[in-house]
Amino acid sequence: MSNQAKAVVIHGAGDVRVEDRTVASPSAEEVQVDVTLGGICGSDISYYSKGAVGRFTVTAPMVLGHEVIGTVRDVGSRVGGFEDGQRIAVDPSSPCLTCDRCREQRFNICLSPIFLGSASTQPHTDGGFSSLLLSKAKNVVPLDSGLADELAVFAEPLSVCVHAVERAGGVSGARVLVAGAGPIGCMLVALSVASGAAEVVVADVAADRLEIGRRLGASSVRLVGNDDLGAGYDVVFDASGAATAIADGLERVRRGGTLCLVGLPHGGSVPMPIHLSVTGEVTVVGSFRFNHHEFRRSLELLTGGLNLSPLISNRYHVHDAGAAFVEASSGDAMKVQLDFSQSS
Ligand SMILES: [Zn+2]
Ligand SMILES: [Zn+2]
Structure with a gap:
C-alpha cells in the first residue's frame, strides 16, 4: 500500500494548496488512518483568511484541519482493539499530562498542549486534512455503525x-x-x-x-x-x-x-x-476546547440521534479544497465538509 497522501496545506493568508505528502508507518503506539471526511472549522478559516488565529501566525507551511474521521489502515505493535477498516474519529487534542493543569485533570487548558492543525507550536503541528494520517492510538475513538460519516465529523466541534x-x-x-x-x-x-x-x-x-x-x-x-x-x-x-x-x-x-x-x-x-x-x-x-471524555460524550450524543445535519452547507472533494475554503470563508456558509475518500 502506498504511503502517499493528499494534504491540504496553508502557506499564508489566502494561500491553501493540495500537496502530496509521504506519511510514515505507525510507531508502536500509533494508528494510521485513511481519513474519509473532514469539517472546516472557524480556526481553519482564520488561518486561510488572515494567515493566523489570534496571535498564532503561520510562519511555515502547515497541514490544516482538526475535525476528521476515517478508517483504520494500520496499527503499531503495541496497539490493540482495532480492526483494519474500522470506522473511527480522531480527538485532535493531546495534552502534555504532566503540567499543573493536567494534574488537576483540566487537560483542555494544558500549559503545553499539542493540537492538530495549530500554529501555536514551533514547528507548527500539522493537522488532519490529509488522506492518510498518523494518530496516537489513545486519540482514536471507534464509531458506532449506525452513525453516518457526515454527522460523526461533528464530534470535535460538538x-x-x-x-x-x-x-x-x-x-x-x-x-x-x-x-x-x-x-x-x-x-x-x-x-x-x-x-x-x-x-x-x-x-x-x-x-x-x-x-x-x-x-x-x-x-x-x-x-x-x-x-x-x-x-x-x-x-x-x-x-x-x-x-x-x-x-x-x-x-x-x-x-x-x-x-x-x-x-x-x-x-x-x-x-x-x-x-x-x-x-x-x-x-x-x-470555556476553551474540551477534554477527551467530552469528545466521547459528543459521539454518544450523535449516535443517540442528535441531528446536526441542518448545519452542513456543502461538501467538496479534497482536490477542490481551494473552492471549499472560498465558500467556508464567505460568511454565508455554516459547515463545509471535505471528502478525502480514494484521494491518495
Ligand atoms: Zn473545530
Ligand atoms: Zn499539560
Missing part, C-alpha cells in the same frame, strides 16, 4: 459545546440565550434542547443563520437590531465573540446566573458592564 454546558453548570430546566448562530452557537442550541433546557433563545444579526437555529430546536429566534433579546436568562452563552454581544449578554443574565464565553473576542479587550457581575453575582466563565 465537544466544544459539551464542555461549555459543563462550564455553565448545566442547563437542565434553564432559560438559555445563545448569542451568535454560527456553527458553535447552533450546536449549543441543539445541545441545550437535548440537555433539557426549559427555553432556548438564539440571537444573531443574520436571519438565515437564525433559521438554522430554529431547525435545530430553538424555542424562538431574535434578529439583533430588530427584535428584543429578552432578559432574566439563567445562562447566556456567547458564541459570537463580538464585543457588543458579550457586553449585552451580561445585561441579560438574571441575578445569580451565568455568562459563559465560548467565542474568542476579536481584537482582545471588551468593555463590560461589570458592576452587574458584582451586584448581581453573575458568574462569568470562559
Whole structure:
C-alpha cells in the first residue's frame, strides 16, 4: 500500500494548496488512518483568511484541519482493539499530562498542549486534512455503525459545546440565550434542547443563520437590531465573540446566573458592564476546547440521534479544497465538509 497522501496545506493568508505528502508507518503506539471526511472549522478559516488565529501566525507551511474521521489502515505493535477498516474519529487534542493543569485533570487548558492543525507550536503541528494520517492510538475513538460519516465529523466541534454546558453548570430546566448562530452557537442550541433546557433563545444579526437555529430546536429566534433579546436568562452563552454581544449578554443574565464565553473576542479587550457581575453575582466563565471524555460524550450524543445535519452547507472533494475554503470563508456558509475518500 502506498504511503502517499493528499494534504491540504496553508502557506499564508489566502494561500491553501493540495500537496502530496509521504506519511510514515505507525510507531508502536500509533494508528494510521485513511481519513474519509473532514469539517472546516472557524480556526481553519482564520488561518486561510488572515494567515493566523489570534496571535498564532503561520510562519511555515502547515497541514490544516482538526475535525476528521476515517478508517483504520494500520496499527503499531503495541496497539490493540482495532480492526483494519474500522470506522473511527480522531480527538485532535493531546495534552502534555504532566503540567499543573493536567494534574488537576483540566487537560483542555494544558500549559503545553499539542493540537492538530495549530500554529501555536514551533514547528507548527500539522493537522488532519490529509488522506492518510498518523494518530496516537489513545486519540482514536471507534464509531458506532449506525452513525453516518457526515454527522460523526461533528464530534470535535460538538465537544466544544459539551464542555461549555459543563462550564455553565448545566442547563437542565434553564432559560438559555445563545448569542451568535454560527456553527458553535447552533450546536449549543441543539445541545441545550437535548440537555433539557426549559427555553432556548438564539440571537444573531443574520436571519438565515437564525433559521438554522430554529431547525435545530430553538424555542424562538431574535434578529439583533430588530427584535428584543429578552432578559432574566439563567445562562447566556456567547458564541459570537463580538464585543457588543458579550457586553449585552451580561445585561441579560438574571441575578445569580451565568455568562459563559465560548467565542474568542476579536481584537482582545471588551468593555463590560461589570458592576452587574458584582451586584448581581453573575458568574462569568470562559470555556476553551474540551477534554477527551467530552469528545466521547459528543459521539454518544450523535449516535443517540442528535441531528446536526441542518448545519452542513456543502461538501467538496479534497482536490477542490481551494473552492471549499472560498465558500467556508464567505460568511454565508455554516459547515463545509471535505471528502478525502480514494484521494491518495
Ligand atoms: Zn473545530
Ligand atoms: Zn499539560
